[in-house]
Amino acid sequence: MAAPTGIKSPTRARIAARTLRTDRWWLYPTFTALVLLAFVAYATYRAFVGEHYFAEPYLTPFYSPCVTTECVEGSSHLGTWVGDWWPLSPAVLILVIPLSLRLTCYYYRKAYYRSFWMSPPACAVAEPHRRYTGETRFPLILQNIHRYALYLALAYNVLLTYDAVMAFKSPEGEWGHMGLGTLILVVNAVLLGLYSLSCHSCRHIIGGRLRSFSKHPVRYRAWGMVSVLNGRHAQLAWASLVWVAFTDFYIWMVASGTWSDPRFF
Amino acid sequence: MGYDLQMKVWRGDATGGELVDYTVPVEEGEVVLDALHRIQATQSGDLAVRWNCKAGKCGSCSTEINGKPRLACMTRLSTFEDGETVTVTPLRAFPVIRDLVTDVSYNYKVAETIPAFAPEPRPADGAYRMQQVDVERGQEFRKCIECFLCQTVCHVIRDHEENKPQFSGPRFFLRYAELEMHPLDTNDRRQLAREQAGIGLCNITKCCTEVCPEGIHITDNAIIPMKERVVDRSFDPVTWLGRKIFRRDQLEEAQVPQSRAE
Ligand code: SF4
Ligand code: SF4
Ligand code: FES
Ligand code: FES
Numbered sequence: 001m002a003a004p005t006g007i008k009s010p011t012r013a014r015i016a017a018r019t020l021r022t023d024r025w026w027l028y029p030t031f032t033a034l035v036l037l038a039f040v041a042y043a044t045y046r047a048f049v050g051e052h053y054f055a056e057p058y059l060t061p062f063y064s065p066c067v068t069t070e071c072v073e074g075s076s077h078l079g080t081w082v083g084d085w086w087p088l089s090p091a092v093l094i095l096v097i098p099l100s101l102r103l104t105c106y107y108y109r110k111a112y113y114r115s116f117w118m119s120p121p122a123c124a125v126a127e128p129h130r131r132y133t134g135e136t137r138f139p140l141i142l143q144n145i146h147r148y149a150l151y152l153a154l155a156y157n158v159l160l161t162y163d164a165v166m167a168f169k170s171p172e173g174e175w176g177h178m179g180l181g182t183l184i185l186v187v188n189a190v191l192l193g194l195y196s197l198s199c200h201s202c203r204h205i206i207g208g209r210l211r212s213f214s215k216h217p218v219r220y221r222a223w224g225m226v227s228v229l230n231g232r233h234a235q236l237a238w239a240s241l242v243w244v245a246f247t248d249f250y251i252w253m254v255a256s257g258t259w260s261d262p263r264f265f
Numbered sequence: 266m267g268y269d270l271q272m273k274v275w276r277g278d279a280t281g282g283e284l285v286d287y288t289v290p291v292e293e294g295e296v297v298l299d300a301l302h303r304i305q306a307t308q309s310g311d312l313a314v315r316w317n318c319k320a321g322k323c324g325s326c327s328t329e330i331n332g333k334p335r336l337a338c339m340t341r342l343s344t345f346e347d348g349e350t351v352t353v354t355p356l357r358a359f360p361v362i363r364d365l366v367t368d369v370s371y372n373y374k375v376a377e378t379i380p381a382f383a384p385e386p387r388p389a390d391g392a393y394r395m396q397q398v399d400v401e402r403g404q405e406f407r408k409c410i411e412c413f414l415c416q417t418v419c420h421v422i423r424d425h426e427e428n429k430p431q432f433s434g435p436r437f438f439l440r441y442a443e444l445e446m447h448p449l450d451t452n453d454r455r456q457l458a459r460e461q462a463g464i465g466l467c468n469i470t471k472c473c474t475e476v477c478p479e480g481i482h483i484t485d486n487a488i489i490p491m492k493e494r495v496v497d498r499s500f501d502p503v504t505w506l507g508r509k510i511f512r513r514d515q516l517e518e519a520q521v522p523q524s525r526a527e
Contacts, residue, residue, distance in 0.1 A: 006424035011360035013367075014281050020352050021332030106469055106489055113468045120420040123472035124332055124357075132425045134466035141465070144500040147493075200485070204493035212448035214396030230485065 007126055018126040025122035029115035035238075036112065042245055043095070046252070050089035053248075055255035056171040058181040060248040061188060063091045064163050077162065094156075098192075101153040102241070104146040106200045107234045147201040157193050164189040179261040181254060188247040191240040198229035198236050267292050270300055270342065274312065275354040278363045284352065285309075291342055297351060298326055298337040301365070313364035321478060324412030328365050329354045334414040334476045358416065358423040369413050371422075375433045378461060379440055384449040399448045405486060406443040408479040409436060415473035415483060421466045433462035435473035435483045442487035445494060455498035458491050465495075 007015070019025070046053075046062055053063040054075035063071070065078040068090040086093060102108050113119050120127040135143050164185040170177035196202065207223025210216055229236070254261050270291045273284040287308060289300045298316055305312045317323040319338045326337040331345075331352050345351055359367040387393060415435040416422070422429050433441075441458050444450050458464045469492075473483045481487075497504045 005426045007357045009426040011279055012357055013275055013277065013355045013361040015275065015284075015354055015357065017332075019332050020329065020354065022349075022352075023331075109468065110470050113470050119468060120424065120470060120472065123418050123475050124329065124334060124423075127420055127424050129424075132421065132428065132466070134421060134463075134468050136463070136465035140468075144492075144496045147496065147501065200489045201493060204490060208490050209494065209497060211446060211450075212396075213398040213402060214448070220398060 005130070019122075019124055021122070021124060025125055029118070029121050032111050033115040036115070039241060039245055042249075046248055047091040047095055048089050050091070052252045052255040053091070055181070055251055055261070057167050057169045057173075057177070058185060058251045058254065058261070059163050059166075060251040061160055061163070061185075061192075061244050062095060062248050065094065065159055066090045067093065077166070078159075097149075097152045097156045098244075100149040101146075101196070102237075104143050104149050105237065106146070107237045109143060146199075147205065150196060150199050150201050153196050157189070157196055160185075160192055161189045176265070178264045180264070181250060181261045182264075184247050184250050188240075188243055191236065191243050194229060195233075195236040195240040197226060198233040200230060200233070202226055203230045271348070271350040272300060272304070273350060273352040274301070274304065274365070276309075276312070276364050277361070279361055282361070282364075284354070293343070295342050296338055297328075297330055297335075297340040297342065297353065300342065300351070301337060301353065313362070313366045315366050322410055324410035327356055327412045327414050327417070329357060329417075334418045336412060336414070336478050339478060356413070356417040358419070359413075369416075371429060372411070372413050372416055372434070372436065375437050376440070378433075379437060379444075380452050380454060380457070382444060382447065382450055383452045385451050393449060395448060402446050403443045405481055406439045408481055409439055410479060411436065412478060414476045414478065418472045418476045419467075420470070420472065421463075421468075428463070428466060431463040432466050433464075435467070435488065437462060438464060438467070438491055439481065439483060439487045442491050445491065453498075455491075455494045459495045459499060464488065464491055467492075 004010070007018075043062065046060075050070065053060045054066070054072050056074055059066065059075050059077070063075065066075045067078055067080055067082045068086045069080045069082075069084040070086075071080060071090055082090075082093065114121060118127055119129060119132065135141060164182070167179075167182040167185045168177060169175055203223065203226045206226050207213070207216065207219040210219060213220040213223070253259050267290055270289045272287045272289055274287060276282055276285045287304050289303050289308075291300050291303065298314075298319060301312065301314050305314070314326070314328075314337070316326040316338060318325070321336055321339040324336075327334065328337050329335070330337065330340050334356065337353070342351070353365065355361050355365045356367045356369070359369050359371060361367050384393065413436060419434055421432050422434060438458075441454055441462060441464075444452065445454055467488055469484055469488060471484045473488075474481070474485070477483055
């Protein structure tokens with residue numbers, strides 16, 4: 001057997017317990033794991049079913065933009081330039097973008113390293129792994145491309161904003177309509193926008209990378225604003241995640257005729 | 266109003282030890298360090314505990330209280346439930362010397378390896394000038410009291426002794442960040458942050474921030490910004506190209522002042 005390491009190393013105080021914490025430290029990792037699993041299960045199902053994703057004028061964010069010939073009529077704002085070779089549902093093509101943002105997001109990294117990888121499960125609770133190389137090796141070294149996922153996601157947010165604007169058209173194609181679905185799509189675009197803007201890489205690019213703030217007053221001010229949002233990054237990560245699933249669910253229900261969309265005007 | 270506090274205190278040294286039960290009369294408003302001092306004064310005169318200021322400013326009294334790294338002088342007894350047993354152990358990431366005292370010299374060795382502040386030459390009138398916004402930026406990092414609670418909680422070394430030679434730990438990522446964000450400093454420590462300080466080993470699980478008694482946002486304001494700087498330096502193809510084109514890679518990179526090998 002290899003020599004004991006960590007809290008069992010020979011020079012350290014000999015204490016058998018893996019942790020002496022008496023509070024419910026397992027609550028955060030357990031809850032996080034459950035919510036993330038529920039989201040992944042829901043999103044996978046919805047991404048692969050390939051139906052009930054468009055209810056004029058609402059297009060669910062999971063299928064926006066819809067770019068294969070398989071897309072239902074009216075749902076392809078950007079055309080169907082991908083054509084018909086793509087074998088899976090059109091959602092799978094596009095979900096790669098938000099997925100890569102969230103997978104490499106500094107906040108979600110904390111969340112899943114703790115709750116799935118248990119590295120560590122909670123502070124001052126010994127992790128079960130013998131070896132640990134952090135983010136220095138493949139594949140985790142790829143977390144360093146997070147800023148590129150952000151650039152893509154920012155472009156994707158433009159499309160979601162476009163979808164939210166289009167939701168002000170009535171099903172007959174006339175401007176000046178608003179239904180509950182419009183409101184839901186607007187909130188969705190705002191939350192996803194705030195989530196991406198509050199990103200740590202965004203904060204760095206906007207001004208954090210500067211050595212001197214005083215030489216760049218405009219970027220300093222922008223950095224200050226992003227920093228305020230950044231302080232709420234974890235909350236925005238959760239809120240936008242839950243809301244995007246809810247948005248999809250709402251449009252699914254409308255598209256399948258389970259309920260109809262209340263119209264404000 | 267006084268009452269009896271049930272305590273378990275780790276007693277021993279590198280050859281072994283155990284949690285010893287104590288019943289300690291305490292007063293309302295007292296802190297864990299008071300209870301430890303009472304044990305010393307009335308029950309076990311040889312209990313080893315390090316302390317100095319009793320005001321949360323010297324960083325000497327770091328221990329683990331009910332499993333959480335904390336300052337004994339800043340942990341009020343009123344934070345525990347009625348009848349709750351308070352367990353105190355030495356820091357579990359460092360070699361134990363005796364009872365609650367550990368050998369934290371690992372941290373001093375790391376400190377020596379960070380290239381010092383290297384200001385640009387003085388301007389003609391001999392006076393360095395810094396704007397208030399630039400001064401304020403590093404202020405948070407200078408609040409550090411070197412209690413090393415963030416170091417002891419960091420699983421990179423707490424759970425993996427073998428990582429110590431390659432890893433500086435959160436307290437020193439603060440130092441790297443502070444210097445890298447200093448407008449007068451001329452060193453580039455980004456390569457070192459990756460290769461010597463092992464910032465890639467940190468998986469930003471934020472325990473350092475959770476335990477810092479000074480409330481420093483270690484992860485958000487120092488580690489992640491340093492990780493992003495390392496990306497600029499080593500992983501981002503666009504900034505890499507920019508460096509080549511504008512010949513910024515000709516600039517000096519800081520050298521290690523002293524090797525970590527003993
Ligand atoms: S965030 Fe990084 S440095 Fe801080 S405790 Fe976690 S692994 Fe260690
Ligand atoms: S950063 Fe905070 S926890 Fe770490 S040594 Fe400094 S004061 Fe202590
Ligand atoms: S999106 Fe979370 S840190 Fe970038
Ligand atoms: S005795 Fe100085 S910080 Fe506790």
